[in-house]
Amino acid sequence: DLRAPLRHINGFVNALKKRLTEIETLEDSKVDHYLEVIENSSQKMGYLIDGLLNLSRLGRRELTLCPVNLNSVVKTAIDLVHSLENKTNPVEFRVGKLPIIQGDIALIQQVFVNLLENAIKFSRASKPIIITINCREDGTIFVADNGVGFDMKYADKLFGAFQRLHSQKTFEGTGIGLSIVQRIIHRHGGQIWAESVLGEGATFYFTLKTLENGN
Template sequence: MMNQQLISILLVEDNLGDAFFLQQLLKESQISKFQVSHFDYLAKAISHLENASFDVILLDLLLPDSQGLETLLNIQQKADNIPIVILTGMNDEELAMEAVRKGAQDYLIKGQFTTDILTQSIRYAIERKIIQKELKKRTEQLEQSNQELKKRTQELEAVNKELKAFSYTVSHDLRNPLTNVKGILFLLQEKHKDRFDTQDEEWLDIMNRSCNRMNQLIQDLMLFSHVEKQKAYLSDVNLSLLANQIIQQLEMKYSDKKVEAIVESNIMAVADENLMYIVLENLLSNAVKYSQKQEKVRIEVGSFFNHESQELENNQGEEISQKQLAYFVADNGVGFDMKNADQLFIPFERLHNKNEFEGTGIGLATVQRIIKRHGGKIWANSEVGKGSTFYFTIPNYSQTLVS
């Protein structure tokens, strides 16, 4: 697995049971590692902030020494640069939403979230805070420029407002109600499991699968909308190591299938490692998914210089430079008709029946955004029944990446 970044959390919660349960969920995370400092009084937490720094604050608004929005406002005075996630009960959801409008990044209803939801909320809160700080910094720089740049600043602020509105809608108007539905379904199944007949079980299963698909769609949309805004860090990235890590995870997920993977050694690129992980995870997941009908799944990951074939072109008819290094992910899956290749990277467009192959239709669109952000290109070649090969390029100079 990739090296996990240690995330430092300040937990302000007076209910010891809720605090213990939350810390246990964090210990179960497979995505990140967490270090938690717990306080049951706001005054203690604020005092601790004088000598310690944190990546995120998990805050209960109803504490023995502080109640309601004053709790948030008081801690913001000492931790304005730290993202805050509100912890609330079901009866205090309106209060939590008001806290979000006052500057908190998100809120979670106690007892209604899993390890994955908690981890995602923390990571998204940190990401959004970084984006907000970066946008604020750029806005200040633009305000010092001439009238033409001031006009551009207004346009950027309008776009940012739309993005914030979209993120708020997805995060709260969709995700939290969905979490409530899943929680109630779980409670119903536990409470009345001995009373359900076969038809009832089928209906509950459909509801659960629909909730899971909706949750995946929301996560994919959030990732798609944030890819171009998150901070990027260029470095020498070993794509071979990333590919092998992802393939190991896929082998566990599809344990009923034999996966034969050929990964070229030490495939290097100058890129953002986290973004390239997303690219390879999408391409390799698709490769395995669309090869499930084969007795043996075969995947190949490699690279080449276009010095042997002078006529190699991408789907847009553009010739790839003779000296340009190209990377590829190939499979022996169902393939697709090349006449539909122009639909590959359009959000929600799918070339296969959704009942036959699961997915949201956003993954490849996200991949294309990442590759374009690196100044590269992505295209594919395929034949129905004979597999697919996805190619992409990443120029080896940092000036191409807009951070």
């Protein structure tokens, strides 16, 4: 159990806090800060372990394939990520006509949720925030944003587990979301890649087995 050591750390931190409060040592700002650092680091490690376990499970899970209407999936994904929006700078989602594909609906849903979360996170400074989900004539699906973008010379690192192209202080996250997206797309026999101009947003392209055009 990878999480067992973290549970022990958190348990002892709580016990230590209680003990230090009893002897009034916790009033020392340095001691309080040290405990806060331990708690925050433990929480971050927990997120990393969860991401690693999710990535591992994707390789073992049997796919449940069925026709998937991507427009319906995207609508649900948008509803799920609404909590990430800043009410003073709402996101404008532009959704085109998407195809019906053959896939595992739960995993395809995860692809869009992760890509939309990623797009919102890296577009927070843009006004307005515009995220486009559409399909090219050749059937390639894409999610585009008008955020900070990235330098294409680092594109090969984009889908690596725990790889980050931006500072965690500026953009939170574990660096596992895009790895999960890539694993899902590859398990469906598709390909995924990204293109960007630094400061002008990013576009993520991917292919899936198409059954017919959507409505």
